[in-house]
Amino acid sequence: METSYLITLLKEISDIMAENKEKLIAMDGIVGDGDLGLTMTDGFKAAYDAVADGAVTDAGKLLFAAGKAMANKVPSTMGSLMATGLKQAGKDLKGKETLEDADIAQIFASYEAGVAKLGGAKVGDKTFIDGIHPAVESLKASLDAGDSLVDMAAKAAAAAEEGFKATTTMLAVHGRAATRGEASRSLEDPGAKVASLIMQAFEKSVQ
Amino acid sequence: METSYLITLLKEISDIMAENKEKLIAMDGIVGDGDLGLTMTDGFKAAYDAVADGAVTDAGKLLFAAGKAMANKVPSTMGSLMATGLKQAGKDLKGKETLEDADIAQIFASYEAGVAKLGGAKVGDKTFIDGIHPAVESLKASLDAGDSLVDMAAKAAAAAEEGFKATTTMLAVHGRAATRGEASRSLEDPGAKVASLIMQAFEKSVQ
Amino acid sequence: MKKIINSPDNYIKEMLEGIYIAHEDDLTCVDGDLQVLVTKHKKEGKVGIVTGGGSGHLPLFLGYVGKGMIDGCAVGDVFQSPSVDQAIALTREADSGAGVLYIYGNYNGDIFTFRPAADEVEMEDDIETAEVLGADDVASAGPSAPGEKSTRRGVAGIFFVYKCAGAAADKMLSLDEVKRVAEKANNNVRTMGVALTPCTVPRVGKPSFEIEDDEMEIGMGIHGEPGIRRGKLEPADQIVDEMLEKIVADLPYENGDEVAVLVNGLGATPLDEQYIVTRRINQVLEEKGIKVYKYYVGEYATAIEMAGFSISLLKLDDELKECIDHPVDTPFFKQV
């Protein structure tokens, strides 16, 4: 695949955040300050806009530039984490001018690693990680199983959505939601929803 | 009549203001700042309380003391004007230990004169004066005609109420209501309503 | 009524107790009456400046009692005048032989308090007094004919009158001179306000007026009295333009004239919005060739928890500029 596919992917992510803007505001309004819809919409749009012209063809440089744009645009908790995920993916894919399925899987693995490194959250902490991690695991399994890209994406999206749904069993330990202790358990984590949306966008991008 | 009648009169005035507290707040809320119900209730109560024990029997001193108490309690526009009316009546009745009907009429004439002197409002300026003035005129006429006190009071109360109603034809020139120019004309003047209430209380006090 | 209070009846008392606690080093009351408040830093031989009016306008009026500004203040209940006796006690305390200047808003309630008080201290204590009545609210009445007394109400612009008179007194000018400076400031200041929400007098318990979620009241009174126009809420720039149009037209300006500007929040307006307003004021005055010597932005005269703001312009000459520059140290307002 050409690296211009990454522009399509970023466009799908940007679009899905815009479509879910109000939903994310509402979800974050319950556990946090309600800004997530704004930061995700503006941030992924900035990421896409920065590379939309196709001038950069190196996959790594493209993802890193997208991350940098997002970091400058929406330097909030999730904004910085998502930007760092993109930048980490950029670092790890540097030099690639075409993309294999394994590279695509690597993008999300790097993305998760970047977020985990900056934020220090572990699986089960009721964060973005709980949405993205099952998806990354699913991508690895699909690679091993030789699934088609379309199947890989569909399974990963389903895994992310499941991971998101499972956050209603977890106790928040990061950010404002942690204040609420046991009362936080039954609430959905909005950052994990973002992970699920990213994977849905991925699924669309390969159809 | 004994000068203790003045205590009864002040009690009736105090009571009628308390009964009309919300109504005065609402009326003043339309043209002014809405405080009139508070100041009239608190002020006339303070006036009554100051003399209720009957220790002072000089009609003049009694009225003056009532006015002073009111002045200290509610030093607002109408509060000061009403206090000054009481104090003027006090000055003019000084030395009286019993009251003739003419003295009673004089109380209200002095009251009007005190208010007019401090406030400088003329008949037709859409103020308290437009309620009290017709009542004072009516009292004079009743005296000349030899009406009973009960009749005097009833006629004066009716005159005050008519005076109050007539304020809806006048243009405000004093206080905040004046800002509104022609738009003020159709509005009832809350200060004139106070005059009408005072005269209603007077009517009750002689029954 | 959503307020952090204990009871409406104790509102003023408890508020004043808090003020004396927080500003113990600077403020004290006269004869145990919390409502009569004077500076602890009395300057002997200086003209005393005192003021007064209703509560509910903090930091007006009592917040300006201090070094370089005014010497004392009598406050009444919410939106109510202090009493004659309180004004008398205040005057006696503020005088240190050079006489006392009353600066208060042009409002019958307060006039009925301070004039009798002045009569009494002149008669009984031989204290020389003078008065200047703040009358800056262009929305409250038309301009007065030459020689006629103004029927306009005093609002936030009285801050500038305190500031200039306070500086003049601090420079040890005579009562006549301090009065002249105060009058000059008073004649040179114009204000207009706009309200977005009403305020609630604690003892009344309900809002002073009703207003729709998308409406504003231009020219409302500082007690929440009806203004000159009720209309749809407009963008900040448009509101500022309408207000400045009225303010600037009311006093002739020439190209190059200088002003001090007060952008005043009425109680519930975020500072952010006040600065958005400041930005536009600057643009408009620049266009009109009026130079801004100094900006004051913040809550200077409120109407309890009203949302909205007012703009005051003070036209300056060299003498007033010097007064504006004079340092001040009061509980609520400090200028270094």
Add this chain to the structure above:
Amino acid sequence: MKKIINSPDNYIKEMLEGIYIAHEDDLTCVDGDLQVLVTKHKKEGKVGIVTGGGSGHLPLFLGYVGKGMIDGCAVGDVFQSPSVDQAIALTREADSGAGVLYIYGNYNGDIFTFRPAADEVEMEDDIETAEVLGADDVASAGPSAPGEKSTRRGVAGIFFVYKCAGAAADKMLSLDEVKRVAEKANNNVRTMGVALTPCTVPRVGKPSFEIEDDEMEIGMGIHGEPGIRRGKLEPADQIVDEMLEKIVADLPYENGDEVAVLVNGLGATPLDEQYIVTRRINQVLEEKGIKVYKYYVGEYATAIEMAGFSISLLKLDDELKECIDHPVDTPFFKQV
């Protein structure tokens, strides 16, 4: 949403423009970026103190940039962090050879901004940096175990950290010493807030939470996040008692200990109510044998137009008392 603005998208830009206009003599921006703000009165050889965080908290954070306090501030969009690049530009400007201390709230968004910036200026510019993270909100998390980093958020109490660190830096102490003083203040300050109404982020357009007319939210976050208890609105004294109970219990006090107290309005709370609260605080602390060295009352850290207040207590020793007494002159806060 009832706001005096032009458009939500221009809210920050126009607000900042107004700030630079009104405080032209004291503040300037770095490289034309309005969101990176520094004092015009840079003191050579002094440790630079910088801060940053989201807009919507005026006068926090940028209002404390000035003499005797902090040197610069990077502000983000409403309730959003500034960017790493902005923090880098700010640090470079604030350094004058003695190093730079970051004081900002313990909040991931800001940590993700300032830590990478510190890495970069240390690497590229050889600027020595240190950081102290405000973590005073006792309602935001339990106390941290010894040695563990706090998970509490920073709120109004950061004012005291600025104040003390600012004084230390102004006395030309070293970076290590300024950091030590800042840390001491930070460890000694506790805050708790209560909200009566929500606030509306302009670009969101609707209130951050819903609350009944007779309810309050105890321990709400400074962005309007849910607090620790939603309940019926109580009398002021009762609210204060509950808050002080939590605040005082969180840090051991001995009879005779001295504190500085900050009573902070969240944006729409009248000063009157803040003084009613002050009065009660004084009563309670007196009962507990805690002596108040100084009160600060007013809007120090807001949540746009939220109604409510917070109480911060700073436990003092002789060194911190000296810092508290140090004069300050910033656009929003002056102490003579």
